[in-house]
Amino acid sequence: NAGVTQTPKFQVLKTGQSMTLQCAQDMNHEYMSWYRQDPGMGLRLIHYSVGAGITDQGEVPNGYNVSRSTTEDFPLRLLSAAPSQTSVYFCASSYSLRRSNTEAFFGQGTRLTVV
Amino acid sequence: RKEVEQDPGPFNVPEGATVAFNCTYSNSASQSFFWYRQDCRKEPKLLMSVYSSGNEDGRFTAQLNRASQYISLLIRDSKLSDSATYLCVVILISNFGNEKLTFGTGTRLTIIP
Numbered sequence: 581n582a583g584v585t586q587t588p589k590f591q592v593l594k595t596g597q598s599m600t601l602q603c604a605q606d607m608n609h610e611y612m613s614w615y616r617q618d619p620g621m622g623l624r625l626i627h628y629s630v631g632a633g634i635t636d637q638g639e640v641p642n643g644y645n646v647s648r649s650t651t652e653d654f655p656l657r658l659l660s661a662a663p664s665q666t667s668v669y670f671c672a673s674s675y676s677l678r679r680s681n682t683e684a685f686f687g688q689g690t691r692l693t694v695v
Numbered sequence: 696r697k698e699v700e701q702d703p704g705p706f707n708v709p710e711g712a713t714v715a716f717n718c719t720y721s722n723s724a725s726q727s728f729f730w731y732r733q734d735c736r737k738e739p740k741l742l743m744s745v746y747s748s749g750n751e752d753g754r755f756t757a758q759l760n761r762a763s764q765y766i767s768l769l770i771r772d773s774k775l776s777d778s779a780t781y782l783c784v785v786i787l788i789s790n791f792g793n794e795k796l797t798f799g800t801g802t803r804l805t806i807i808p
Contacts, residue, residue: 613796620703622782622800623739630793638795670738677786677794681727681746684784684796686738 582606586671586687593661593694601656601690603671609685610676612654616640616667617689623670629654630676661694668692696721699785701799709807712773716802718783719765728759728766729784733801739782742768770804778806 587602603612613628615638625638629648643665645657654673658665668691674684701718708714720728728745743750745757745766756769766785770777783799 611794611796615798620800622701623798625795625797628793628795634793636789636791636793636795639797672796674796677727677796681729681744683741684731684739686740688738 584671584673584685584687586669586690588690589688591690591692593658593692595661595663595694597661599658599661601658601669601671601692603654603656603673603687604652605673605685606652607673607685608651609673610651611682611684612648612671612673613638613684614644614646614654614656615670615672616665617670618667626656626669658692663694666692666694697800698722698787699783699797699799701783701802703800703802705803705805707805707807708773710773710775713769713771714773714804715770716768716781716783716804717765718767718785718799719763720783720785720787721764722785722787723761723764724788725785727786728757730755730757730766730768731782731784731798733780733782735779739798742781773804773806775806775808778804780804 614626615623627646671687730742731739732742733739749758780801
């Protein structure tokens with residue numbers, strides 16, 4: 581079982597560069613989401629999706645785009661990287677949150693540094 | 696005001712002690728609540744769900760107080776292996792009616808030998 585696969589694990593970008601963080605899950609989960617984690621800030625929700633073709637903004641969406649063309653994949657795009665986007669990024673997936681007590685599974689994280 | 700708030704700690708407690716964390720949430724319509732655990736430089740993992748009547752899993756007890764909009768986690772007879780960050784998680788409803796999984800800032804716990 582692959583679970584949630586997140587790539588790359590580490591990345592260094594120059595200011596202004598663009599890149600895509602990949603997230604794939606093989607559990608047929610409806611819900612997928614992206615978080616960033618900074619020291620003392622916990623996990624802040626960037627974007628999320630409740631199913632293919634549906635996305636919504638979270639707490640800190642600026643500078644990031646997402647799409648959900650398939651159930652399995654939920655890529656996160658940084659359009660023009662800024663040093664403020666230096667962070668650890670986590671992708672998570674779960675069955676629909678309308679189900680009782682559904683568990684979220686996380687990828688191993690991407691450590692992104694923007695210089 | 697953040698939607699889910701926790702005391703960030705750190706909590707430094709001796710091995711064998713009992714420690715409790717609280718978490719408050721802002722949306723009274725929230726229906727589901729969880730505690731996740733995150734080890735240093737690792738991804739979060741589910742510790743336990745929080746049921747309306749309260750629930751226990753070994754040394755861990757979770758409670759929900761809907762009237763005051765807070766949840767709690769009690770750890771009894773703490774072990775060195777309990778050292779981690781504990782994250783309060785709430786399912787909130789967005790302005791568009793979609794559910795979203797929202798995390799508190801986390802409480803760091805260190806168990807001292």
